Amino acid sequence: MIGEKVQGEELNRWLEGIAAFNATPGEGITRGVYTPEFQGARRYVKNVMIAMGLEVSEDCLGNIFGVYPGTDPDVAPVWTGSHIDTVPGGGKYDGLAGVFAGLEGVAAMIRAGVRPKRPISVNVYAGEEMSRFGVCCIGSRALSGRLSAADLKDHADPDGMRLYDKLKELGYNPDDFDQEFPLKTKVHGSLELHIEQNDKLEKAGVPVGVVTGICAPTNLRCRVIGVQSHAGGTSMTDRRDAYMAAAEMSLALERLAQTSASAYITATVGEMRLTPGAANVIPGRAEFSVDVRSVDGDDKTELVELWRDEVRAIAGRRDVDVDLTPLNDDAPLTCDPHFGDVIRDQADALNIPHMDLISGPYHDSLMLGDLMPAAMVFIPCKDGISHDRKEAIDLDDLVKGTAVLAESLYQIANE
Ligand code: HGY
Ligand code: MN
Ligand code: MN
Numbered sequence: 107m108i109g110e111k112v113q114g115e116e117l118n119r120w121l122e123g124i125a126a127f128n129a130t131p132g133e134g135i136t137r138g139v140y141t142p143e144f145q146g147a148r149r150y151v152k153n154v155m156i157a158m159g160l161e162v163s164e165d166c167l168g169n170i171f172g173v174y175p176g177t178d179p180d181v182a183p184v185w186t187g188s189h190i191d192t193v194p195g196g197g198k199y200d201g202l203a204g205v206f207a208g209l210e211g212v213a214a215m216i217r218a219g220v221r222p223k224r225p226i227s228v229n230v231y232a233g234e235e236m237s238r239f240g241v242c243c244i245g246s247r248a249l250s251g252r253l254s255a256a257d258l259k260d261h262a263d264p265d266g267m268r269l270y271d272k273l274k275e276l277g278y279n280p281d282d283f284d285q286e287f288p289l290k291t292k293v294h295g296s297l298e299l300h301i302e303q304n305d306k307l308e309k310a311g312v313p314v315g316v317v318t319g320i321c322a323p324t325n326l327r328c329r330v331i332g333v334q335s336h337a338g339g340t341s342m343t344d345r346r347d348a349y350m351a352a353a354e355m356s357l358a359l360e361r362l363a364q365t366s367a368s369a370y371i372t373a374t375v376g377e378m379r380l381t382p383g384a385a386n387v388i389p390g391r392a393e394f395s396v397d398v399r400s401v402d403g404d405d406k407t408e409l410v411e412l413w414r415d416e417v418r419a420i421a422g423r424r425d426v427d428v429d430l431t432p433l434n435d436d437a438p439l440t441c442d443p444h445f446g447d448v449i450r451d452q453a454d455a456l457n458i459p460h461m462d463l464i465s466g467p468y469h470d471s472l473m474l475g476d477l478m479p480a481a482m483v484f485i486p487c488k489d490g491i492s493h494d495r496k497e498a499i500d501l502d503d504l505v506k507g508t509a510v511l512a513e514s515l516y517q518i519a520n521e
Contacts, residue, residue, distance in 0.1 A: 108516055109456050109509030111214035114501045117508065120206045124150050124190065125198050134195035134495030139233030139244060140168075140272050147190045151205060151230055158213060160228065166282040167273065169245040170230040174212045176223050176519060183225040184519045185296040185478070186211065186511065189234030189245075189470060196235075197497020199301045199487065203504055205230055207299040207483075211512030222519030224294055231470040236325065236397075238263040239272070240433050246473035251288030252436070258283065288477070295445060295479040295518055298471045299511045301499060305490025306463050313506045314460040315484030316449050320472045321370065321399040321465060322436035324406055328355065328417070331427040334382065334390025345388055349380050351424040352392035358416040359396065368405035370464060373398045373413075401438050401464050439472045442479035445518065449483055452513035458506050467492075483511050 127147040130136040137143040148170060155162045155172035164170045173183065188204025208228035215221070233244030239261040247253040258270035258280050273280040302308075307315050332348035356375045363373035374397040381391035396413075400406040414430065421428040446462075453460040463484065471480045485507035488498040 107456070108211075108214045108218045108220065108512045111217040112210055112505050112508045112512060113213070114505040116213065117206050117210050117504055118501055120154060120209070121198055121202055124202060130195060135192045135198055136194045136196065137190065137192045138194070139191045139235070139237045140276055144191055145276065148230065151190060154209060155228070158209065158216070160212070165286045166279040167245050167248055168232040168278055169249065172209065172228040174215065174226045174228070175221075176225040177221055178223045179225070181224050182292040182294040183227045184294050184515055185227050185229055185474070186298060186515055187227070187229030187231065188298050188300060189231050191233055191235050191237070193235050193493045195495055196493050197495060199497055199499050200303065200492050201234055201300070203301050203485065203499065204299040207504065207508040207511050210508050211515055214509075214512050215516060220516065222516050224519040224521075226515055226519050234470050239269040240327065241269070242323065242325070242434065243468070243470055243473050244269075246470035248283070248287040249289045250473040250476040252473060252476065253287070255280070255283040293478045294521070295442065295481075296471060296474045297445060297449075297481055297483065297511060297515055297518065298469060299483045299485065299507050300469055301487040301492060301497070302463070302484040302490070303467045303487060303492035307461065307484060307486035308488065308490065310461055312459045312461045313485060313503045314453050314458050314510050315463045316446050316460055317441050317465050317482035317484055318446060318462050319401045319441060319464040320439040320469060320475070320482070321372075321401045321467070322403070322406070322438040322472055323468050324398045324410055324435045325433040326396040326410075327431040327433060328352070328394050328396055329429040329431070330355070330392040330421070331429075332390055332424070333388070335388045337386040337388055340388055346425050347388050348392040348426055349389040351420055351426045351428075352378065352394055354420050354424070355417050356394065358420065359413050362409050362412055362416075363398070366405060366409055368400055368402055368409075370466065371398070371400040371402075371405050371409060372466060373409065399466060399468070403437050436468065436472060439475040439480065441471075441475075441481040445479055445481035445514070448517050449481060449510060449514045452517060453510045456506075456509055456513065458510055460510070483507050483514070
């Protein structure tokens, strides 16, 4: 069995090796897309792929493809992999577990001396996290056709640097965008392993999750313009306080999500930027991020519409101006049922317990689902913690998840 050839020590070595590419040692992992740490981590993964004898290529946005050729070069490949960029002060396993599980799954096939009919491509998708350019899933979004060449010039970082210019500065070729995207070739399907980023598997004591649906994000940027004035000299009745208006809008967002009838919906304000940001000045400007997720697209649309109405009412009451900029409004994904059955069957064959669940977080698979059948394998993370330095896994769970992934990939690559 291929699964028995999976080596935990190799997985751990790779995970520890790539963790060195980090802008905040001792403060969690910070590896933003297109930063020096990201560039170093890309080189690390490509060296692992080359050492394994995979055929390595990349596209103009920096998506990396490490291909294990099949016995039939003329049939569509099977894809696996994930991302290597992180949130600021994040963990070692979000995305990385999936990249190295894919590579270790192929390594196990090589050790077992087996080669499936279809090529298997282990991919690293560029920029899965919400980047400083205000767009997430850059690489997989481009592959799926949800990102255009014009978007590269519309999206800029807080310093005003356009994504296009950053790509050029780093030696990528964004002018080749329309030749390469959306993906022009057929792919038989995608399987991605990822940490659960919640605690359902851990609470159930189950090492493998079969993902049936992936929530999708709607992201907006909200800018509130009030009047900057003196904290002591301005009476409480004369204020047009941009922050307090933003705070009331944020609480309205939270209340709408808490009281929604949706099966699963979340709303988060993760960034808040005040101007001028001084203790004795009433902020004249507040800019904040809005992140709404649901596994039901209609529930998400309804919540955002209700919230827009409340934002307008709050702005009117507080006599401030408000500007809402949509960044992305992605549709949730129902994972491929057949691939889900393959994963369950392979877990059973390996005597590994498994359970079905949905994914609150989005993943590159959400984008790839536009192009091909896509499914995911989850493994537990300690206390459900992710996007934090305390993110941790049990290596034995990763070995089990990788074994299930490897056997499932092999099964699907022989279809
Ligand atoms: O935010 C997310 O859902 C993912 O972890 N990037
Ligand atoms: Mn992730
Ligand atoms: Mn993440």
